[in-house]
Amino acid sequence: MPEIRPIKDLRNTTEISELCHQIKEPLFITKNGYGDLVVMSIETYERSLGKLELYQKLAEAEAQIKNGEELLDGDEVFKDLKKKHGRK
Incomplete structure (x- = not known):
């Protein structure tokens, strides 16, 4: 409520x-x-913005799938991110 x-x-x-x-x-x-x-509160505002950004990215990804665009391999993406940010 x-x-x-x-x-x-x-x-x-x-x-x-x-x-x-x-x-x-x-x-x-x-x-x-x-x-x-x-x-x-600022925390609530930032959480709301984060959710909005996530929903926008999900909609973009769904549109890419629908349009038959080439998708990235999840394992490769996480491996590259870990390498970029110094994690093994």
Whole structure:
């Protein structure tokens, strides 16, 4: 269930910050009974961006498969990454 608060609650910034870190989800702010803002911790924001990037890459990979493009070998990719980043 989403957390929803009235805009007047933004006066207590410490409480809002603690709540955002506690729920680890966006906090919805209403103004005059209507949705107005979304507030979240940086960690939640970065996690959301990471998920979005992953979904975009998955969609791109699915399009490449659908178009019959040559795919990379997973073992080779991980081997190259380990070599590039100094892991054996």
